Amino acid sequence: MPKTLFDKIWESHEVADGLIYIDLHLVHEVTSPQAFEGLRLERRRVRRPEKTIATADHNVPTDGTPAARLIADELSRRQVEVLERNCAEFGIPLYSLGSERQGIVHVIGPELGITQPGMTIVCGDSHTSTHGAFGALAFGIGTSEVEHVLATQCLVQTRPKTMRIDYSGALAPGVSAKDLILATIGRLGVGGMAGHAVEYAGETIASLTMENRMTICNMTIEGGGRAGMVAPDEKTFEWVEGRVGAPDDLDAAVGRWRELPTEPGARFDTEIDVDATTISPMVTWGTTPGMVVEVTDVVPDPAALDSPADRESAERALAYMALEPGLPMQEILLDRVFIGSCTNSRIEDLREAATMVDGRRVAGSVRGMVVPGSAQVKEQAESEGLDEVFRAAGFDWRSAGCSMCLGMNPDILSPGERCASTSNRNFEGRQGKGGRTHLVSPKMAAAAAIEGRFVDIRDWG
Amino acid sequence: MDPIEIIEGDVSVLDRSDVDTDQIIPKQFLKRVERTGFGEFLFYDWFRDGGLELEPNPILVAGRNFGSGSSREHAVWAIQDFGFEAVIAPSFADIFYVNCTKNGMLPVILPAEHCRGVAEAGRARIDLDDQTVDYAGGVVRFDIDEEVRHRLRHGLDDVALTLAEEDAIRSFEQSGAADRGPVTTSL
Numbered sequence: 001m002p003k004t005l006f007d008k009i010w011e012s013h014e015v016a017d018g019l020i021y022i023d024l025h026l027v028h029e030v031t032s033p034q035a036f037e038g039l040r041l042e043r044r045r046v047r048r049p050e051k052t053i054a055t056a057d058h059n060v061p062t063d064g065t066p067a068a069r070l071i072a073d074e075l076s077r078r079q080v081e082v083l084e085r086n087c088a089e090f091g092i093p094l095y096s097l098g099s100e101r102q103g104i105v106h107v108i109g110p111e112l113g114i115t116q117p118g119m120t121i122v123c124g125d126s127h128t129s130t131h132g133a134f135g136a137l138a139f140g141i142g143t144s145e146v147e148h149v150l151a152t153q154c155l156v157q158t159r160p161k162t163m164r165i166d167y168s169g170a171l172a173p174g175v176s177a178k179d180l181i182l183a184t185i186g187r188l189g190v191g192g193m194a195g196h197a198v199e200y201a202g203e204t205i206a207s208l209t210m211e212n213r214m215t216i217c218n219m220t221i222e223g224g225g226r227a228g229m230v231a232p233d234e235k236t237f238e239w240v241e242g243r244v245g246a247p248d249d250l251d252a253a254v255g256r257w258r259e260l261p262t263e264p265g266a267r268f269d270t271e272i273d274v275d276a277t278t279i280s281p282m283v284t285w286g287t288t289p290g291m292v293v294e295v296t297d298v299v300p301d302p303a304a305l306d307s308p309a310d311r312e313s314a315e316r317a318l319a320y321m322a323l324e325p326g327l328p329m330q331e332i333l334l335d336r337v338f339i340g341s342c343t344n345s346r347i348e349d350l351r352e353a354a355t356m357v358d359g360r361r362v363a364g365s366v367r368g369m370v371v372p373g374s375a376q377v378k379e380q381a382e383s384e385g386l387d388e389v390f391r392a393a394g395f396d397w398r399s400a401g402c403s404m405c406l407g408m409n410p411d412i413l414s415p416g417e418r419c420a421s422t423s424n425r426n427f428e429g430r431q432g433k434g435g436r437t438h439l440v441s442p443k444m445a446a447a448a449a450i451e452g453r454f455v456d457i458r459d460w461g
Numbered sequence: 462m463d464p465i466e467i468i469e470g471d472v473s474v475l476d477r478s479d480v481d482t483d484q485i486i487p488k489q490f491l492k493r494v495e496r497t498g499f500g501e502f503l504f505y506d507w508f509r510d511g512g513l514e515l516e517p518n519p520i521l522v523a524g525r526n527f528g529s530g531s532s533r534e535h536a537v538w539a540i541q542d543f544g545f546e547a548v549i550a551p552s553f554a555d556i557f558y559v560n561c562t563k564n565g566m567l568p569v570i571l572p573a574e575h576c577r578g579v580a581e582a583g584r585a586r587i588d589l590d591d592q593t594v595d596y597a598g599g600v601v602r603f604d605i606d607e608e609v610r611h612r613l614r615h616g617l618d619d620v621a622l623t624l625a626e627e628d629a630i631r632s633f634e635q636s637g638a639a640d641r642g643p644v645t646t647s648l
Contacts, residue, residue: 012638015629015630018608019623019626019629021630021633021634021638021639023639023641024642024645030491030492031532031533031534034494034534037496042620050644050645050646051645053645059492075492078492078494079492091646092645093648114642114643114648116641119641124532125531125532126531141532141556142559142563143496143560144560144619148619148620152620152626153630158608158609160555190479191479191526191529191552194554221530221556222530224555226555244648245645245648290479309478310478312476312478313477313478316477406483406488408489408491408492425530425531427481427483428483428506429483429487430488
């Protein structure tokens with residue numbers, strides 16, 4: 001029977017019924033302390049430290065603080081220092097604050113070349129789905145499961161269902177991978193992919209860069225999906241080649257990787273077709289990523305929704321966001337713009353944003369910040385002069401970290417502030433208590449910073 | 462982990478859909494390195510500014526897609542530490558559901574009309590052996606993976622169970638099947 005990409009990876013990692021082997025375990029400071037403590041209490045060791053790697057990202061200040069012991073916030077400092085101690089005690093390689101390899105965990109995996117096709121990859125972070133862009137099975141886990149993987153290198157799992165979303169046609173100019181995934185979540189709903197490993201397929205996906213594919217797989221969790229995946233191809237192999245973590249015998253590895261893509265006729269539990277040519281630049285208006293409209297639309301009217309639950313959610317969201325139904329999205333005025341996060345902080349994202357701001361100035365009413373996803377992205381961007389482009393436009397150019405995606409570090413919104421953000425979640429208080437988040441692509445965020453409001457970048461500039 | 466057999470008592474009702482784990486336990490409380498004491502931070506902003514009130518009853522009834530978003534297990538620790546032993550909802554986010562089962566917290570999926578019924582009844586009895594929820598509106602059966610049910614029923618520790626599979630893990634590793642991917646210690 002023809003097999004899917006997911007089937008092949010799953011079946012080649014089954015140690016026993018319901019027990020799968022993990023090839024790479026990514027660790028960060030927030031969801032690991034209790035797992036290491038659990039190991040200590042039971043006098044257990046880390047079974048395969050050489051399949052484990054750690055970095056500090058959620059808590060780190062982005063002001064260039066060079067070492068954990070210099071983090072001003074006491075609790076953040078303690079959490080990063082605890083990570084450093086745990087990694088030293090259990091023999092796990094760590095790229096902490098100050099390392100030239102430090103960065104957002106989902107940015108540094110691909111960057112180091114340790115994210116490879118056919119692997120199983122887990123991390124105590126829901127955006128682990130990002131790594132599926134390489135044709136890996138990658139998903140987020142909780143702290144108990146982190147402890148389980150540390151102790152056993154395996155994970156107890158019920159096999160998810162499979163979904164394929166087939167995209168046809170080319171994205172219109174000005175429309176990005178971020179718009180594609182936001183539009184998809186808007187259509188399917190934030191629980192629409194629940195219980196599924198999702199393969200993003202079709203000519204549209206094949207034409208996208210690895211960075212674009214990572215953005216799409218990253219947001220799978222916002223649609224409720226367990227894992228997002230893209231079949232590996234020449235672009236995938238080229239990405240891995242030459243990176244520090246690439247296989248010694250790359251040709252042999254590529255030979256195996258070519259066997260991974262879904263075979264013709266393979267069965268999925270759910271199949272969805274999307275005409276990518278109809279996708280427009282998207283902006284969220286509410287407090288879930290599924291509350292999203294085209295930039296040319298108006299804020300929707302909850303009264304027009306069919307189900308009472310949807311109506312009530314929409315009303316609550318509009319009250320929190322301080323928006324009235326019928327207001328054109330392009331008339332929403334902004335206080336802040338954030339370009340960064342594991343969704344959109346890679347070099348290509350920064351290049352795209354830079355093309356929009358080059359030679360322009362951020363609106364006087366807006367504070368804009370750009371946060372590269374890793375120390376290496378920062379260095380690359382600076383070598384290309386992107387930092388100067390952003391600075392000259394009035395953006396704040398920061399050091400690597402999760403930054404204002406989740407407000408666990410000093411980068412937060414003040415109550416009532418409204419932000420155009422390239423991150424992944426517009427939940428209440430996500431970027432700071434009382435903060436109001438609108439999710440957009442890097443180009444849309446950059447243009448919004450210049451104008452002080454959302455603009456349709458297809459006819460702007 | 463305490464074994465679960467019967468969970469019975471009054472229900473608290475959170476009639477909202479897509480409640481994300483950022484609301485259940487806001488980010489500022491994720492900086493703790495302990496596993497206990499999260500109950501006082503449950504629904505921190507909604508309790509303080511949002512007018513939400515919940516009694517720490519044994520059972521919480523919630524809306525669809527409960528526990529969406531971040532994988533933070535702190536959300537389950539907070540719900541449990543607050544006093545809830547089971548959550549009944551029309552659907553749960555995948556990671557949250559798994560996190561519940563790793564902590565001896567029972568997630569029960571019931572059709573929306575029965576969730577409303579339990580909420581209105583104000584009291585219910587959940588039987589994990591029979592896989593039923595008994596309330597004023599009747600007795601309704603719920604589905605749960607048999608292996609997950611078995612582990613919850615007996616309060617079994619996943620790590621200990623998997624370590625007992627040492628032979629299988631070792632033979633998997635020795636077969637060469639575990640040789641995929643990089644050696645992180647030599648980068």
